[in-house]
Amino acid sequence: MKLPTLSLNHRLTTPFLHPATNLSASRSSRVSNGPFTVRMSLKEDGPSVAIVGVTGAVGQEFLSVISDRDFPYRSLKLLASKRSAEKTVTYENRNYTVEELTENSFDDVDIALFSAGGSISKKFGPIAVDKGVIVVDNSSAFRMDEAIPLVIPEVNPEAMEGIKLKSGKGALIANPNCSTIICLMAATPLHRRAKVIRMVVSTYQAASGAGAAAMEELELQTREVLEGKEPTCKIFKQQYAFNLFSHNAPVLSNGYNEEEMKLVKETRKIWNNKDVKVTATCIRVPVMRAHAESVNLQFETPLDEDTARDILSNAPGVVVIDDRAANFFPTPLQVSNKDDVAVGRIRQDVSQDGSYGLDIFVCGDQIRKGAALNAVQIAEMLL
Numbered sequence: 001m002k003l004p005t006l007s008l009n010h011r012l013t014t015p016f017l018h019p020a021t022n023l024s025a026s027r028s029s030r031v032s033n034g035p036f037t038v039r040m041s042l043k044e045d046g047p048s049v050a051i052v053g054v055t056g057a058v059g060q061e062f063l064s065v066i067s068d069r070d071f072p073y074r075s076l077k078l079l080a081s082k083r084s085a086e087k088t089v090t091y092e093n094r095n096y097t098v099e100e101l102t103e104n105s106f107d108d109v110d111i112a113l114f115s116a117g118g119s120i121s122k123k124f125g126p127i128a129v130d131k132g133v134i135v136v137d138n139s140s141a142f143r144m145d146e147a148i149p150l151v152i153p154e155v156n157p158e159a160m161e162g163i164k165l166k167s168g169k170g171a172l173i174a175n176p177n178c179s180t181i182i183c184l185m186a187a188t189p190l191h192r193r194a195k196v197i198r199m200v201v202s203t204y205q206a207a208s209g210a211g212a213a214a215m216e217e218l219e220l221q222t223r224e225v226l227e228g229k230e231p232t233c234k235i236f237k238q239q240y241a242f243n244l245f246s247h248n249a250p251v252l253s254n255g256y257n258e259e260e261m262k263l264v265k266e267t268r269k270i271w272n273n274k275d276v277k278v279t280a281t282c283i284r285v286p287v288m289r290a291h292a293e294s295v296n297l298q299f300e301t302p303l304d305e306d307t308a309r310d311i312l313s314n315a316p317g318v319v320v321i322d323d324r325a326a327n328f329f330p331t332p333l334q335v336s337n338k339d340d341v342a343v344g345r346i347r348q349d350v351s352q353d354g355s356y357g358l359d360i361f362v363c364g365d366q367i368r369k370g371a372a373l374n375a376v377q378i379a380e381m382l383l
Protein backbone atom coordinates (compact mmCIF):
# COMPACT_ATOMS: atom_id res chain seq x y z
CA MET A 1 0.00 0.00 0.00
CA LYS A 2 1.21 3.49 -0.76
CA LEU A 3 1.05 5.83 2.17
CA PRO A 4 0.26 9.49 1.69
CA THR A 5 3.19 11.00 -0.14
CA LEU A 6 3.89 14.36 -1.51
CA SER A 7 3.40 13.10 -5.04
CA LEU A 8 -0.32 12.59 -4.34
CA ASN A 9 -0.21 9.05 -5.71
CA HIS A 10 -1.38 7.66 -2.39
CA ARG A 11 -4.84 6.42 -3.17
CA LEU A 12 -5.89 2.87 -2.53
CA THR A 13 -7.39 0.99 -5.44
CA THR A 14 -11.04 1.81 -6.03
CA PRO A 15 -12.84 -1.53 -5.58
CA PHE A 16 -15.47 -3.07 -7.77
CA LEU A 17 -18.85 -1.59 -6.98
CA HIS A 18 -22.22 -3.27 -7.03
CA PRO A 19 -23.90 -2.16 -10.27
CA ALA A 20 -26.69 -0.54 -8.28
CA THR A 21 -24.35 1.76 -6.38
CA ASN A 22 -23.51 5.16 -7.64
CA LEU A 23 -21.17 6.82 -5.22
CA SER A 24 -19.66 10.13 -6.17
CA ALA A 25 -16.06 9.30 -6.92
CA SER A 26 -13.47 11.92 -6.40
CA ARG A 27 -11.95 12.70 -9.76
CA SER A 28 -8.44 12.07 -8.60
CA SER A 29 -9.50 8.66 -7.25
CA ARG A 30 -10.08 7.62 -10.82
CA VAL A 31 -6.47 8.29 -11.59
CA SER A 32 -4.46 5.12 -11.09
CA ASN A 33 -0.72 5.07 -10.81
CA GLY A 34 0.01 7.49 -13.60
CA PRO A 35 0.88 11.12 -13.02
CA PHE A 36 -1.68 13.18 -11.16
CA THR A 37 -4.27 14.57 -13.56
CA VAL A 38 -3.60 18.24 -13.90
CA ARG A 39 -6.57 20.38 -13.01
CA MET A 40 -6.00 24.04 -12.59
CA SER A 41 -7.88 25.65 -9.76
CA LEU A 42 -5.51 28.61 -9.86
CA LYS A 43 -7.71 31.64 -10.51
CA GLU A 44 -6.73 35.29 -10.19
CA ASP A 45 -9.99 36.22 -8.45
CA GLY A 46 -9.91 33.27 -6.05
CA PRO A 47 -8.90 33.56 -2.39
CA SER A 48 -5.37 33.08 -1.17
CA VAL A 49 -5.34 29.71 0.62
CA ALA A 50 -3.01 28.24 3.23
CA ILE A 51 -2.97 24.57 4.23
CA VAL A 52 -1.60 23.91 7.69
CA GLY A 53 -0.43 20.29 8.11
CA VAL A 54 -0.17 19.70 4.38
CA THR A 55 2.13 16.68 4.76
CA GLY A 56 -0.38 14.73 6.89
CA ALA A 57 -3.21 12.40 5.94
CA VAL A 58 -5.83 15.16 5.97
CA GLY A 59 -3.46 17.77 4.51
CA GLN A 60 -2.78 15.61 1.49
CA GLU A 61 -6.50 15.09 1.06
CA PHE A 62 -7.05 18.86 1.09
CA LEU A 63 -4.91 19.07 -2.03
CA SER A 64 -6.89 16.30 -3.73
CA VAL A 65 -10.26 17.80 -2.82
CA ILE A 66 -9.28 21.33 -3.93
CA SER A 67 -8.27 19.95 -7.27
CA ASP A 68 -11.26 17.61 -7.63
CA ARG A 69 -13.73 20.39 -6.93
CA ASP A 70 -11.90 23.09 -8.87
CA PHE A 71 -11.86 25.16 -5.72
CA PRO A 72 -10.49 28.48 -6.97
CA TYR A 73 -7.35 29.86 -5.34
CA ARG A 74 -5.19 32.82 -6.22
CA SER A 75 -2.23 31.43 -4.34
CA LEU A 76 -1.47 28.41 -2.21
CA LYS A 77 0.76 28.31 0.85
CA LEU A 78 1.76 24.85 2.08
CA LEU A 79 2.65 24.75 5.77
CA ALA A 80 3.88 21.99 8.07
CA SER A 81 6.44 21.52 10.83
CA LYS A 82 10.12 22.32 10.64
CA ARG A 83 10.68 18.65 9.73
CA SER A 84 8.99 19.15 6.37
CA ALA A 85 10.18 22.67 5.60
CA GLU A 86 11.87 22.97 2.19
CA LYS A 87 10.29 19.78 0.82
CA THR A 88 9.01 20.26 -2.71
CA VAL A 89 5.43 19.43 -3.64
CA THR A 90 4.37 19.23 -7.25
CA TYR A 91 0.72 20.13 -7.44
CA GLU A 92 -1.41 21.10 -10.41
CA ASN A 93 1.67 21.42 -12.56
CA ARG A 94 3.53 23.77 -10.24
CA ASN A 95 6.26 23.25 -7.69
CA TYR A 96 5.65 24.47 -4.16
CA THR A 97 8.05 24.54 -1.25
CA VAL A 98 6.62 23.47 2.09
CA GLU A 99 7.17 26.22 4.65
CA GLU A 100 7.55 25.93 8.40
CA LEU A 101 4.45 27.21 10.19
CA THR A 102 5.28 30.42 12.06
CA GLU A 103 3.40 33.44 13.37
CA ASN A 104 4.17 35.21 10.09
CA SER A 105 2.68 32.49 7.91
CA PHE A 106 -0.71 34.17 7.52
CA ASP A 107 0.19 37.48 5.92
CA ASP A 108 -1.87 37.85 2.73
CA VAL A 109 -3.89 34.70 3.40
CA ASP A 110 -7.71 34.71 3.05
CA ILE A 111 -8.60 31.14 4.04
CA ALA A 112 -6.52 28.73 6.13
CA LEU A 113 -7.40 25.05 6.29
CA PHE A 114 -5.91 23.63 9.50
CA SER A 115 -5.11 19.95 10.10
CA ALA A 116 -2.04 19.80 12.29
CA GLY A 117 -3.57 18.81 15.63
CA GLY A 118 -5.30 20.63 18.47
CA SER A 119 -2.31 22.32 20.07
CA ILE A 120 -1.21 23.85 16.74
CA SER A 121 -4.78 25.06 16.10
CA LYS A 122 -5.02 26.57 19.58
CA LYS A 123 -1.77 28.45 19.13
CA PHE A 124 -1.94 29.52 15.48
CA GLY A 125 -5.72 29.68 14.84
CA PRO A 126 -6.20 32.93 16.80
CA ILE A 127 -3.03 34.41 15.28
CA ALA A 128 -4.47 33.81 11.81
CA VAL A 129 -7.87 35.21 12.78
CA ASP A 130 -6.21 38.38 14.10
CA LYS A 131 -4.75 38.83 10.62
CA GLY A 132 -8.23 38.68 9.06
CA VAL A 133 -8.00 35.04 7.96
CA ILE A 134 -11.00 32.70 7.96
CA VAL A 135 -9.78 29.48 9.55
CA VAL A 136 -11.50 26.15 8.96
CA ASP A 137 -10.14 23.89 11.66
CA ASN A 138 -10.14 20.09 11.64
CA SER A 139 -9.00 19.60 15.20
CA SER A 140 -11.21 19.39 18.28
CA ALA A 141 -9.69 22.60 19.73
CA PHE A 142 -12.66 24.92 19.13
CA ARG A 143 -15.57 22.60 18.39
CA MET A 144 -17.41 23.06 21.66
CA ASP A 145 -16.73 26.81 21.92
CA GLU A 146 -20.20 28.36 21.80
CA ALA A 147 -19.02 31.33 19.77
CA ILE A 148 -17.55 29.13 17.03
CA PRO A 149 -19.79 27.45 14.45
CA LEU A 150 -19.47 23.67 14.10
CA VAL A 151 -20.59 22.96 10.57
CA ILE A 152 -21.60 20.15 8.25
CA PRO A 153 -22.71 22.00 5.09
CA GLU A 154 -25.54 19.55 4.32
CA VAL A 155 -26.78 19.71 7.92
CA ASN A 156 -26.40 23.18 9.47
CA PRO A 157 -25.02 25.70 6.96
CA GLU A 158 -26.96 28.43 8.76
CA ALA A 159 -24.51 28.18 11.68
CA MET A 160 -21.90 30.14 9.73
CA GLU A 161 -24.21 32.93 8.66
CA GLY A 162 -22.51 36.30 8.81
CA ILE A 163 -19.01 34.97 8.20
CA LYS A 164 -17.82 36.62 5.02
CA LEU A 165 -14.63 36.45 3.06
CA LYS A 166 -12.72 39.70 2.56
CA SER A 167 -14.80 41.51 5.18
CA GLY A 168 -11.51 42.31 6.89
CA LYS A 169 -12.70 40.26 9.83
CA GLY A 170 -11.14 36.90 10.55
CA ALA A 171 -13.17 34.02 11.95
CA LEU A 172 -12.89 30.43 13.07
CA ILE A 173 -15.16 27.66 11.82
CA ALA A 174 -14.80 24.17 13.28
CA ASN A 175 -15.10 20.95 11.33
CA PRO A 176 -16.85 18.31 13.44
CA ASN A 177 -15.27 15.02 14.46
CA CYS A 178 -15.15 12.55 11.57
CA SER A 179 -17.45 9.97 13.24
CA THR A 180 -19.97 12.71 14.01
CA ILE A 181 -19.99 13.94 10.40
CA ILE A 182 -20.50 10.45 8.97
CA CYS A 183 -23.23 9.62 11.49
CA LEU A 184 -25.13 12.90 11.06
CA MET A 185 -24.99 12.83 7.26
CA ALA A 186 -27.29 9.80 7.52
CA ALA A 187 -29.21 10.57 10.69
CA THR A 188 -30.10 14.21 9.93
CA PRO A 189 -32.45 13.65 6.97
CA LEU A 190 -34.39 11.19 9.18
CA HIS A 191 -34.23 13.54 12.15
CA ARG A 192 -35.75 16.32 10.03
CA ARG A 193 -38.74 14.08 9.26
CA ALA A 194 -39.41 12.32 12.58
CA LYS A 195 -37.15 13.99 15.20
CA VAL A 196 -34.57 11.74 16.80
CA ILE A 197 -34.97 11.59 20.56
CA ARG A 198 -32.30 8.96 21.22
CA MET A 199 -29.36 7.68 19.18
CA VAL A 200 -27.06 4.73 19.95
CA VAL A 201 -23.88 4.64 17.87
CA SER A 202 -21.24 1.89 17.61
CA THR A 203 -18.24 2.71 15.44
CA TYR A 204 -15.71 0.61 13.53
CA GLN A 205 -12.94 3.13 12.91
CA ALA A 206 -10.09 2.90 10.43
CA ALA A 207 -6.36 3.41 10.99
CA SER A 208 -6.33 6.52 8.81
CA GLY A 209 -8.39 8.32 11.44
CA ALA A 210 -5.23 8.37 13.53
CA GLY A 211 -3.10 9.84 10.75
CA ALA A 212 -0.52 8.75 8.23
CA ALA A 213 1.77 7.11 10.80
CA ALA A 214 -1.05 4.85 12.05
CA MET A 215 -1.72 3.62 8.50
CA GLU A 216 1.96 2.86 8.16
CA GLU A 217 1.94 0.95 11.46
CA LEU A 218 -1.06 -1.18 10.44
CA GLU A 219 0.65 -2.11 7.21
CA LEU A 220 3.92 -2.91 8.96
CA GLN A 221 2.20 -4.96 11.69
CA THR A 222 0.23 -6.96 9.14
CA ARG A 223 3.44 -7.92 7.39
CA GLU A 224 5.20 -8.69 10.68
CA VAL A 225 2.40 -10.91 12.00
CA LEU A 226 2.21 -12.84 8.72
CA GLU A 227 5.96 -13.36 8.92
CA GLY A 228 5.65 -14.65 12.51
CA LYS A 229 7.40 -11.60 14.00
CA GLU A 230 6.46 -9.49 17.03
CA PRO A 231 4.36 -6.55 15.78
CA THR A 232 5.81 -3.06 16.20
CA CYS A 233 3.50 -1.04 18.48
CA LYS A 234 4.46 2.65 18.41
CA ILE A 235 1.31 4.57 17.55
CA PHE A 236 -1.06 2.20 19.33
CA LYS A 237 -0.12 0.43 22.56
CA GLN A 238 -1.31 -2.99 21.38
CA GLN A 239 -1.43 -5.22 18.33
CA TYR A 240 -3.72 -3.69 15.71
CA ALA A 241 -3.31 -6.08 12.79
CA PHE A 242 -5.77 -9.01 13.04
CA ASN A 243 -7.28 -7.41 16.15
CA LEU A 244 -9.63 -4.64 17.24
CA PHE A 245 -9.75 -2.53 20.38
CA SER A 246 -11.53 0.30 22.15
CA HIS A 247 -10.70 3.66 20.54
CA ASN A 248 -7.31 4.99 21.62
CA ALA A 249 -8.72 8.38 22.77
CA PRO A 250 -8.26 8.98 26.51
CA VAL A 251 -10.91 7.45 28.78
CA LEU A 252 -12.75 10.01 30.91
CA SER A 253 -14.02 9.79 34.48
CA ASN A 254 -17.52 8.77 33.26
CA GLY A 255 -16.06 5.69 31.52
CA TYR A 256 -16.61 7.05 28.02
CA ASN A 257 -13.59 7.87 25.89
CA GLU A 258 -13.14 11.31 24.31
CA GLU A 259 -14.15 10.09 20.85
CA GLU A 260 -17.47 8.82 22.22
CA MET A 261 -18.19 12.04 24.08
CA LYS A 262 -17.48 14.02 20.89
CA LEU A 263 -20.35 12.17 19.22
CA VAL A 264 -22.60 13.01 22.18
CA LYS A 265 -21.73 16.70 22.52
CA GLU A 266 -21.20 17.60 18.87
CA THR A 267 -24.54 16.07 17.82
CA ARG A 268 -26.33 18.29 20.34
CA LYS A 269 -24.49 21.38 19.13
CA ILE A 270 -24.95 20.69 15.41
CA TRP A 271 -28.64 19.85 15.80
CA ASN A 272 -29.05 22.76 18.20
CA ASN A 273 -30.89 20.37 20.51
CA LYS A 274 -29.64 19.96 24.07
CA ASP A 275 -32.19 17.25 24.80
CA VAL A 276 -31.28 14.62 22.23
CA LYS A 277 -29.96 11.54 24.00
CA VAL A 278 -26.83 10.09 22.42
CA THR A 279 -24.59 7.25 23.55
CA ALA A 280 -21.65 5.75 21.68
CA THR A 281 -19.05 2.99 21.74
CA CYS A 282 -16.04 3.68 19.53
CA ILE A 283 -13.80 0.87 18.34
CA ARG A 284 -10.67 0.82 16.16
CA VAL A 285 -10.72 -1.93 13.56
CA PRO A 286 -7.82 -2.92 11.28
CA VAL A 287 -9.24 -1.21 8.22
CA MET A 288 -6.90 1.13 6.40
CA ARG A 289 -9.31 3.86 5.39
CA ALA A 290 -13.00 4.82 5.99
CA HIS A 291 -15.13 4.40 9.10
CA ALA A 292 -18.25 2.27 9.57
CA GLU A 293 -20.97 2.97 12.13
CA SER A 294 -24.01 1.10 13.37
CA VAL A 295 -26.65 3.66 14.33
CA ASN A 296 -29.86 2.94 16.25
CA LEU A 297 -32.42 5.73 16.18
CA GLN A 298 -35.51 6.35 18.30
CA PHE A 299 -37.99 8.89 16.94
CA GLU A 300 -40.60 11.19 18.39
CA THR A 301 -43.03 10.43 15.55
CA PRO A 302 -43.33 7.17 13.55
CA LEU A 303 -41.07 6.58 10.56
CA ASP A 304 -41.33 3.36 8.58
CA GLU A 305 -38.33 1.82 6.87
CA ASP A 306 -39.56 2.38 3.30
CA THR A 307 -40.06 6.08 3.93
CA ALA A 308 -36.64 6.23 5.59
CA ARG A 309 -35.04 4.54 2.57
CA ASP A 310 -36.74 7.02 0.31
CA ILE A 311 -35.61 10.00 2.38
CA LEU A 312 -32.03 8.74 2.44
CA SER A 313 -32.03 8.04 -1.31
CA ASN A 314 -32.81 11.70 -1.89
CA ALA A 315 -30.45 13.15 0.73
CA PRO A 316 -27.49 15.15 -0.60
CA GLY A 317 -24.13 13.46 -0.04
CA VAL A 318 -25.78 10.14 0.82
CA VAL A 319 -26.09 6.98 -1.25
CA VAL A 320 -28.21 3.99 -0.25
CA ILE A 321 -26.68 0.51 -0.66
CA ASP A 322 -29.31 -1.79 0.75
CA ASP A 323 -29.67 -4.97 -1.29
CA ARG A 324 -31.11 -7.54 1.10
CA ALA A 325 -31.49 -10.24 -1.56
CA ALA A 326 -27.80 -10.09 -2.44
CA ASN A 327 -26.74 -9.41 1.16
CA PHE A 328 -24.92 -6.39 -0.22
CA PHE A 329 -24.48 -3.41 2.08
CA PRO A 330 -21.97 -0.57 2.61
CA THR A 331 -18.32 -1.39 3.30
CA PRO A 332 -15.34 0.84 4.07
CA LEU A 333 -13.65 -0.22 0.84
CA GLN A 334 -16.61 0.90 -1.26
CA VAL A 335 -16.54 4.39 0.19
CA SER A 336 -12.76 4.85 0.28
CA ASN A 337 -11.84 7.95 -1.73
CA LYS A 338 -15.52 8.69 -2.27
CA ASP A 339 -17.41 11.84 -1.34
CA ASP A 340 -20.72 10.22 -0.46
CA VAL A 341 -21.61 8.53 2.80
CA ALA A 342 -23.22 5.11 2.15
CA VAL A 343 -26.19 3.85 4.17
CA GLY A 344 -27.67 0.36 4.28
CA ARG A 345 -29.19 -2.29 6.60
CA ILE A 346 -32.15 0.10 6.89
CA ARG A 347 -34.61 -1.76 9.06
CA GLN A 348 -37.28 -1.24 11.67
CA ASP A 349 -35.90 -1.77 15.18
CA VAL A 350 -37.87 -4.81 16.44
CA SER A 351 -37.12 -3.89 20.06
CA GLN A 352 -39.34 -0.81 19.78
CA ASP A 353 -43.13 -0.80 19.45
CA GLY A 354 -44.65 0.69 16.32
CA SER A 355 -42.43 2.52 13.84
CA TYR A 356 -40.55 4.57 16.38
CA GLY A 357 -37.14 2.98 15.86
CA LEU A 358 -34.73 2.25 13.01
CA ASP A 359 -31.35 0.59 12.67
CA ILE A 360 -28.97 1.73 9.93
CA PHE A 361 -25.36 0.96 8.97
CA VAL A 362 -23.27 3.84 7.65
CA CYS A 363 -19.85 3.95 5.98
CA GLY A 364 -17.91 7.08 5.06
CA ASP A 365 -14.38 8.07 4.12
CA GLN A 366 -13.40 9.99 7.21
CA ILE A 367 -10.34 11.64 5.64
CA ARG A 368 -12.56 12.91 2.88
CA LYS A 369 -16.14 13.71 4.03
CA GLY A 370 -15.06 13.34 7.67
CA ALA A 371 -12.32 15.95 7.27
CA ALA A 372 -10.94 17.49 4.06
CA LEU A 373 -14.06 17.50 1.88
CA ASN A 374 -16.25 18.89 4.66
CA ALA A 375 -13.73 21.68 5.28
CA VAL A 376 -13.46 22.58 1.60
CA GLN A 377 -17.27 22.59 1.32
CA ILE A 378 -17.28 25.07 4.21
CA ALA A 379 -14.71 27.17 2.35
CA GLU A 380 -16.88 27.02 -0.78
CA MET A 381 -19.76 28.55 1.16
CA LEU A 382 -17.52 31.57 1.78
CA LEU A 383 -16.94 32.28 -1.92
Ligand SMILES: NC(=O)c1ccc[n+]([C@@H]2O[C@H](COP(=O)([O-])OP(=O)(O)OC[C@H]3O[C@@H](n4cnc5c(N)ncnc54)[C@H](OP(=O)(O)O)[C@@H]3O)[C@@H](O)[C@H]2O)c1
Nearest residue numbers: 053055056057058080081084115116117139209211212371
Ligand atom coordinates in the same frame (compact mmCIF):
# COMPACT_ATOMS: atom_id res chain seq x y z
N1 LIG B 1 -7.12 11.53 9.90
C1 LIG B 1 -8.41 11.78 9.94
O1 LIG B 1 -9.24 11.02 9.41
C2 LIG B 1 -8.93 13.01 10.61
C3 LIG B 1 -10.29 13.28 10.53
C4 LIG B 1 -10.80 14.42 11.13
C5 LIG B 1 -9.93 15.27 11.80
N2 LIG B 1 -8.60 14.98 11.86
C6 LIG B 1 -7.75 15.93 12.58
O2 LIG B 1 -6.85 16.55 11.65
C7 LIG B 1 -5.59 16.80 12.28
C8 LIG B 1 -4.48 16.14 11.47
O3 LIG B 1 -4.73 14.76 11.37
P1 LIG B 1 -3.94 13.81 10.37
O4 LIG B 1 -4.62 12.51 10.47
O5 LIG B 1 -3.78 14.45 9.04
O6 LIG B 1 -2.51 13.71 11.09
P2 LIG B 1 -1.08 13.37 10.48
O7 LIG B 1 -1.19 12.51 9.28
O8 LIG B 1 -0.29 12.88 11.62
O9 LIG B 1 -0.51 14.81 10.00
C9 LIG B 1 -0.17 15.81 10.95
C10 LIG B 1 0.24 17.07 10.21
O10 LIG B 1 0.48 18.09 11.17
C11 LIG B 1 1.77 18.67 10.90
N3 LIG B 1 2.41 19.16 12.12
C12 LIG B 1 2.77 18.47 13.22
N4 LIG B 1 3.39 19.29 14.09
C13 LIG B 1 3.43 20.51 13.52
C14 LIG B 1 3.96 21.78 13.91
N5 LIG B 1 4.59 21.94 15.07
N6 LIG B 1 3.81 22.82 13.06
C15 LIG B 1 3.19 22.67 11.87
N7 LIG B 1 2.70 21.50 11.44
C16 LIG B 1 2.80 20.43 12.26
C17 LIG B 1 2.56 17.53 10.33
O11 LIG B 1 3.69 18.04 9.64
P3 LIG B 1 5.07 17.20 9.54
O12 LIG B 1 4.85 16.18 8.46
O13 LIG B 1 6.05 18.24 9.17
O14 LIG B 1 5.30 16.58 10.87
C18 LIG B 1 1.51 16.92 9.39
O15 LIG B 1 1.43 17.68 8.22
C19 LIG B 1 -5.74 16.30 13.72
O16 LIG B 1 -6.17 17.37 14.54
C20 LIG B 1 -6.85 15.27 13.61
O17 LIG B 1 -7.52 15.08 14.82
C21 LIG B 1 -8.07 13.88 11.28
